[in-house]
Amino acid sequence: xxxxxxxxxxxxxxxxxxxxxxxxxxxxxxxxxxxxxxxxxxxxxxxxxxxxxxxxxxxxxxxxxxxxxxxxxxxxxxxxxxxxxxxxxxxxxxxxxxxxxxxxxxxxxxxxxxx
Amino acid sequence: xxxxxxxxxxxxxxxxxxxxxxxxxxxxxxxxxxxxxxxxxxxxxxxxxxxxxxxxxxxxxxxxxxxxxxxxxxxxxxxxxxxxxxxxxxxxxxxxxxxxxxxxxxxxxxxx
Numbered sequence: 001x002x003x004x005x006x007x008x009x010x011x012x013x014x015x016x017x018x019x020x021x022x023x024x025x026x027x028x029x030x031x032x033x034x035x036x037x038x039x040x041x042x043x044x045x046x047x048x049x050x051x052x053x054x055x056x057x058x059x060x061x062x063x064x065x066x067x068x069x070x071x072x073x074x075x076x077x078x079x080x081x082x083x084x085x086x087x088x089x090x091x092x093x094x095x096x097x098x099x100x101x102x103x104x105x106x107x108x109x110x111x112x113x114x115x
Numbered sequence: 116x117x118x119x120x121x122x123x124x125x126x127x128x129x130x131x132x133x134x135x136x137x138x139x140x141x142x143x144x145x146x147x148x149x150x151x152x153x154x155x156x157x158x159x160x161x162x163x164x165x166x167x168x169x170x171x172x173x174x175x176x177x178x179x180x181x182x183x184x185x186x187x188x189x190x191x192x193x194x195x196x197x198x199x200x201x202x203x204x205x206x207x208x209x210x211x212x213x214x215x216x217x218x219x220x221x222x223x224x225x226x227x
Contacts, residue, residue, distance in 0.1 A: 034215060043205055043220050044205070045218070093213075100146075101209060105159070
């Protein structure tokens with residue numbers, strides 16, 4: 001049973017426009033969420049995170065929105081650049097439930113930004 | 116970024132042989148993880164460690180074992196490799212609960 005779902009395997013946008021990547025989760029215990037970016041032949045790198053006590057977190061061109069009632073989060077990239085082309089993974093964890101810390105990842109979304 | 120070294124980076128092995136992948140970190144992070152990445156499956160957790168000699172199973176642990184005898188090293192062993200274990204394996208570390216995880220460069224394992 002997939003607890004973190006990224007239902008769009010791929011997304012293509014024009015340079016300068018907004019990219020919106022979506023993520024849904026089913027485990028109501030999740031209270032910490034992260035986005036990672038992965039280039040081919042490299043390990044994933046951390047992009048941005050958000051705690052469940054917030055509904056928005058911003059870092060430069062990247063903003064993550066969290067809708068707890070819908071169990072949905074999204075990553076907005078504005079403006080999109082060709083260098084943003086990569087696979088984006090959504091990850092979630094339950095850090096306040098007393099269990100050991102582990103991240104559950106979605107299947108990823110391949111973002112292609114066209115010049 | 117955390118200094119995470121995975122070895123080997125590439126390996127081809129035969130079905131039925133044992134294989135050990137090593138993850139070494141220099142940041143004294145408490146948590147260490149092994150994930151595998153496969154097309155259509157994303158990153159799936161195999162095993163993780165929350166301290167020296169403290170390990171637990173992830174979602175795809177069958178056929179794998181781990182050991183952590185020192186803070187800096189986390190070993191992943193395939194006791195008898197099968198073709199279904201052909202994958203890219205990533206090690207990750209995190210220094211505390213609620214912190215971001217850092218990933219190694221990956222090990223591409225092919226079982227023939």
